Amino acid sequence: MAKSSTARDERYQRPREREAALPAAHGQPREPVPADLDRLIHERVRLGIVSALAVNRSLTFNELKAMLKTTDGNLSVHARRLEEADYIVCSKSFEGRLPKTEYRLTAAGRKALERYLNHMEALIRATREG
Numbered sequence: 001m002a003k004s005s006t007a008r009d010e011r012y013q014r015p016r017e018r019e020a021a022l023p024a025a026h027g028q029p030r031e032p033v034p035a036d037l038d039r040l041i042h043e044r045v046r047l048g049i050v051s052a053l054a055v056n057r058s059l060t061f062n063e064l065k066a067m068l069k070t071t072d073g074n075l076s077v078h079a080r081r082l083e084e085a086d087y088i089v090c091s092k093s094f095e096g097r098l099p100k101t102e103y104r105l106t107a108a109g110r111k112a113l114e115r116y117l118n119h120m121e122a123l124i125r126a127t128r129e130g
Contacts, residue, residue: 053105
């Protein structure tokens, strides 16, 4: 027997629409899950950069590269994206004759990370309660 088009339509609903259509578990209303995930932070290397800077006052390019086990090019591209969004600041200097690139998390970056973590925690809660 073929599935009805209604069942197929329900299966392909957007997650937010599907969430609204589900009854509350155990008679308790569900906590709303924020709809928008910060895609800028969600990428693995960028999340690593922001997280590492959240627990360190600043980190050099080489420290981040070693910590995240990534290449120079990969790290610089992701760091530039975060810098363009004003999530991190980059300062360049010299130690003797060697260039030194150092990164710090901005207040906007810290707030973005907090929002991202709150979003992920809400998703985890919703999944566990579901």
